[in-house]
Amino acid sequence: MTTELTAPDLAELQRRAADRAAARAGGADKLRGHIVCDGLVRIFKTDGVEVVALQGLDLVIDQGELVAIVGASGSGKSTLLNILSGLDVPTAGIARVADYDLLTMSARRRLRYRRHTVGFVWQQTGRNLLPYLTALENVELPMRLAGGRSRTIRARARELLDLAGVGYAADRRPGQLSGGEQQRCAVAVAVANDPEVLFADEPTGELDEATADEVFRTLRTINAELGVTIVVVTHDHAVAAQVSRTIAIRDGRTASEVRRTARVTGDGRTELVSEEYAVLDRTGRLQLPATFVEALSLRDRVRLNLEPDHVEVRPAAGSRESGDAR
Numbered sequence: 001m002t003t004e005l006t007a008p009d010l011a012e013l014q015r016r017a018a019d020r021a022a023a024r025a026g027g028a029d030k031l032r033g034h035i036v037c038d039g040l041v042r043i044f045k046t047d048g049v050e051v052v053a054l055q056g057l058d059l060v061i062d063q064g065e066l067v068a069i070v071g072a073s074g075s076g077k078s079t080l081l082n083i084l085s086g087l088d089v090p091t092a093g094i095a096r097v098a099d100y101d102l103l104t105m106s107a108r109r110r111l112r113y114r115r116h117t118v119g120f121v122w123q124q125t126g127r128n129l130l131p132y133l134t135a136l137e138n139v140e141l142p143m144r145l146a147g148g149r150s151r152t153i154r155a156r157a158r159e160l161l162d163l164a165g166v167g168y169a170a171d172r173r174p175g176q177l178s179g180g181e182q183q184r185c186a187v188a189v190a191v192a193n194d195p196e197v198l199f200a201d202e203p204t205g206e207l208d209e210a211t212a213d214e215v216f217r218t219l220r221t222i223n224a225e226l227g228v229t230i231v232v233v234t235h236d237h238a239v240a241a242q243v244s245r246t247i248a249i250r251d252g253r254t255a256s257e258v259r260r261t262a263r264v265t266g267d268g269r270t271e272l273v274s275e276e277y278a279v280l281d282r283t284g285r286l287q288l289p290a291t292f293v294e295a296l297s298l299r300d301r302v303r304l305n306l307e308p309d310h311v312e313v314r315p316a317a318g319s320r321e322s323g324d325a326r
């Protein structure tokens with residue numbers, strides 16, 4: 001699918017994000033694997049019943065990426081986010097963010113990780129901002145708590161509100177801001193102490209489409225200007241139009257992803273190209289998109305044929321007369 005590019009120029013923002021991230025990481029060769037999950041398993045036990053919320057999830061997100069993780073209710077998004085943000089500990093597998101091993105880190109390191117390495121934006125705006133402080137004071141607060149110098153703090157808070165596109169609302173309290181403005185302030189608050197990774201949990205869940213677009217514009221700008229890795233978790237597949245990579249999870253596993261890149265056409269125009277991939281795990285397992293399964297009524301078992309440059313997946317004999325999923 002291709003769409004002609006309109007401002008803001010995503011290609012330029014992507015390039016700037018990669019440059020900033022490389023500068024933060026100490027060279028482009030160090031960009032890989034800022035967030036790594038390998039065979040991640042989380043089993044909950046309640047009243048003797050086991051629920052496998054994550055069943056061997058694999059995920060690699062590079063430094064400076066802006067990625068969305070999408071999935072239906074119950075697919076494991078919150079479980080994954082709780083683990084990545086250091087609130088919960090997985091049952092098995094590998095989960096690493098920056099230099100932190102999320103399975104084995106001590107309570108002290110966990111606190112440090114949550115205070116300094118990651119920032120959060122939650123869906124409920126009330127969880128992000130203190131109602132009796134102005135937008136500017138809200139952004140200043142985490143820096144004050146970290147013991148920064150007053151003058152530097154004020155200047156940085158103003159700069160961050162400007163970057164978030166809400167500099168004009170610096171002296172207003174959250175109650176005097178729209179939902180979208182509150183979320184854009186929340187992004188400024190979340191990056192105040194310069195975290196390496198920003199996690200946003202359904203940051204636009206309570207907003208209409210136009211307002212949600214503005215919040216994503218802020219996320220793209222913050223990603224490009226600060227080089228911070230951003231992971232947005234949402235149930236809304238339309239988010240694919242807002243980020244460069246969308247990872248879909250299903251039944252606690254990475255199922256597919258959509259990559260969106262900018263390319264220059266023969267006549268000099270820039271256009272965006274979206275490509276959909278299924279994700280192969282380490283053992284070669286692959287989830288077919290639900291739409292493919294339904295379209296060919298695939299069930300129980302399928303026939304596979306290895307061709308020189310692709311694999312054919314066909315309904316098993318008898319389950320359907322014709323059909324071919326390539």
Ligand SMILES: Nc1ncnc2c1ncn2[C@@H]1O[C@H](COP(=O)(O)OP(=O)(O)OP(=O)(O)O)[C@@H](O)[C@H]1O
Pocket residue numbers: 044045046051052053071072073074075076077078079080235
């Ligand atoms: N603390 C818990 N105890 C028992 N089961 C849990 C717990 N947390 C999550 N689960 C189960 O794990 C599975 C994944 O849940 P999770 O909340 O991660 O999904 P989700 O994709 O975030 O859904 P939603 O969008 O509705 O929040 C579900 O079957 C859920 O019932």
